[in-house]
Structures are given as structure tokens and as C-alpha cells.
Amino acid sequence: METIKRIIAVIDPTKDDQNALARSIDLAKKSGASITAFMTVYDFSYEMTTMLSGDEREAMRKAVLKDRELWLKDLVSPYQNININTQVIWHNRPYEAIINTVINDKYDLVIKGTHQHGALKAVIFTPTDWHLVRKCPTPVLFVKDMAWPAHGNILAAVNAVSENDQHLSLNKRIIKDAQFLCELANAKLNLVNAYPATPVNIAIEIPEFNPGLYNESVKKHHIESTNELANEFNLTSDQCFIEEGLPEDVIPDVAKRLNSELVVIGTVGRTGLSAALVGNTAEHVIDSLDCDVLALKPDGYVSPLAES
Numbered sequence: 650m651e652t653i654k655r656i657i658a659v660i661d662p663t664k665d666d667q668n669a670l671a672r673s674i675d676l677a678k679k680s681g682a683s684i685t686a687f688m689t690v691y692d693f694s695y696e697m698t699t700m701l702s703g704d705e706r707e708a709m710r711k712a713v714l715k716d717r718e719l720w721l722k723d724l725v726s727p728y729q730n731i732n733i734n735t736q737v738i739w740h741n742r743p744y745e746a747i748i749n750t751v752i753n754d755k756y757d758l759v760i761k762g763t764h765q766h767g768a769l770k771a772v773i774f775t776p777t778d779w780h781l782v783r784k785c786p787t788p789v790l791f792v793k794d795m796a797w798p799a800h801g802n803i804l805a806a807v808n809a810v811s812e813n814d815q816h817l818s819l820n821k822r823i824i825k826d827a828q829f830l831c832e833l834a835n836a837k838l839n840l841v842n843a844y845p846a847t848p849v850n851i852a853i854e855i856p857e858f859n860p861g862l863y864n865e866s867v868k869k870h871h872i873e874s875t876n877e878l879a880n881e882f883n884l885t886s887d888q889c890f891i892e893e894g895l896p897e898d899v900i901p902d903v904a905k906r907l908n909s910e911l912v913v914i915g916t917v918g919r920t921g922l923s924a925a926l927v928g929n930t931a932e933h934v935i936d937s938l939d940c941d942v943l944a945l946k947p948d949g950y951v952s953p954l955a956e957s
Contacts, residue, residue, distance in 0.1 A: 650757060650788055650826045653680040659747060659761040660688040660721060667724065668762035672792045672941075674731055679833045682757070683732040686725050687750065689743040690717050710739055744780035748954045751787050759789045774936060782916055782932060782944050786952045788826065791935075791942045797910045801836045803827050804909040806900050806934065809842050809874035819915040819947045824882050826945060827913040839907060840879055841890045843899035844871040868893065897933035904940055911941040 658673035673684045690713060714737050721735040740746035751759060759781065764773045774782075774791070781789045805827040807820045824840070831838045844867055847860040872891050879889050890903045904912050916931040935942050 653682040655756045656684045657756045668792045669760045686735045689740045689746045691741045744777045763791045789944045797834045799835045801910045802907045803836045803911045806914045809878045841903045842875040843896040901937040913943045
């Protein structure tokens with residue numbers, strides 16, 4: 650994402666505040682991107698009204714779409730100085746409509762608001778959000794109701810010691826995209842890398858095993874690898890946070906301490922049985938964050954919704 654030319658902002662008609670649209674407009678002003686305010690509508694009752702003919706049901710669907718289109722055009726009408734258009738699609742699976750539009754019309758970025766639980770002040774991710782995390786080929790920016798302050802912090806989550814070529818490539822993609830957004834938002838970039846604690850069972854099963862020495866060795870390896878990665882992008886060791894623990898604990902904790910406005914994280918897009926068996930670390934991290942999140946796929950990722 651060396652540039653942003655086309656943004657799709659997902660509109661939620663059930664919300665008064667359209668955070669995705671607000672963030673899209675903010676980024677469009679800084680990048681010159683065009684925006685499509687995108688909304689899906691669907692009413693199962695129109696499909697099941699057997700007393701009506703197919704033509705009558707189609708006419709009713711068109712009437713609903715036209716009404717929503719007028720509402721959406723009215724929503725974006727105050728932003729005359731922004732290149733913004735609207736699109737309303739009848740579809741019972743919003744994520745499919747979004748991803749198909751992204752693929753067919755070659756969008757650079759999807760921006761979607763997250764639901765915030767008022768009592769807990771926590772972000773709640775919907776099934777549509779998780780489908781986008783797993784299957785959308787372009788970066789997806791999940792936003793909450795907060796502004797990006799000037800001179801704020803953006804946190805890039807990396808796995809600097811991975812031996813997987815896809816993960817190593819994704820690390821660099823994460824940092825590059827985070828740097829690009831730092832330039833747009835006038836923010837400071839920091840890296841975070843979590844490393845595992847010493848497995849307790851090893852210390853029990855192997856009496857001569859020295860857990861303290863092992864832990865120091867693992868820590869040293871992660872520090873050296875993260876600093877080496879940071880150095881490639883002219884980042885200092887002061888911008889690197891290498892801490893022991895699970896990523897879903899360490900990354901949100903560092904993000905909170907730095908008061909980060911955004912965390913950039915890579916997702917490999919596992920779906921189905923492999924996701925159930927292996928688990929998606931990125932999803933656990935995303936679910937624990939209380940700030941904006943940019944979820945990226947590896948270069949060359951092909952969505953399962955893309956036509957073969």
C-alpha cells in the first residue's frame with residue numbers, strides 16, 4: 650500500500666455515527682483517494698412473499714434499493730470537495746458483496762467501523778468483520794469512534810524470528826504500510842514482537858534443562874532479530890518493544906501503554922479446518938485490541954471468493 654487511490658467505506662445504516670466514512674474522508678484528504686460509500690441491503694421477506702410474482706418482488710427490491718441510495722447520497726452530500734460516490738447492493742452476505750466489489754473494481758483499502766459495547770467500552774467484532782479478516786485480499790482498516798491525533802503512535806506487530814518465507818515477507822509489508830500511514834497521519838512508528846515463555850513441561854521432564862539460560866537465549870534471539878528488521882527500515886531499537894508472552898496479551902498491552910491509535914497486523918487468511926485446528930493468532934490479537942486495526946494479507950494472497 651505505497652499509495653491509496655480507491656477506498657471502499659462500509660456504511661452501517663443502523664448507526665448514527667459513520668466512523669468508516671469519517672476515517673475514509675480524513676485519509677482521502679491526505680492521500681487524494683476517491684471513496685465509494687458502500688452499503689448492502691437485504692430483506693428475507695421479499696424473497697419469501699409467494700403471493701407476489703417474481704416481477705413484483707423485483708420491483709419491491711428496486712424500490713428498497715432506490716430508497717437506500719437516496720439516503721446514502723444525502724449522507725455524503727456535505728462532502729462536496731471529496732471525490733466520493735455511492736453504491737448499494739442487494740445481498741444477504743455483506744462480506745461477500747464487499748469482497749466481490751473489492752476484487753472486481755480493484756480497491757486499495759476497505760474501511761469498516763467496529764461495534765463498541767457501551768457498558769464495557771470494548772470493541773466487538775461481528776461475523777462480517779471476521780470474514781473480511783480471513784478472506785478480503787486488500788487491507789482492511791477497522792475503525793472505532795476516535796480521532797487519530799497528530800504526533801500519535803502507530804504500532805506494527807511483527808514476528809521477526811519466523812523461518813517462514815511468507816511470514817518474513819509479511820513482516821516487511823506490515824512495516825512498509827505502517828510507515829506509509831505514519832506519513833499520512835504524522836505519527837511515530839513502533840514495532841512489537843512477542844516471544845514465548847519457557848515451556849514448563851520441558852523443565853520438569855529434563856532435569857538438566859536450565860530454564861533461565863533458555864529464556865535468556867530466546868529473548869536475545871528475538872531482540873537481535875527484531876532490531877535487525879527495524880534497522881532495514883531506519884528504525885531505532887528505542888522503537889522496538891520485544892516482550893515475553895502470548896501475542897494476544899503482549900500486543901494489546903504495548904498498544905495501550907503507548908496509547909497507539911492504530912495497530913497494523915498481518916493475517917495469513919486461514920479458513921475452514923486448518924483455522925479451527927491451528928488457530929489464528931492474528932484473530933486473537935485483533936479481538937483483544939481497543940484501538941483501530943489494519944489487517945493485511947501476504948503478497949500474492951488469493952481470496953477464496955475470487956474466481957478461478
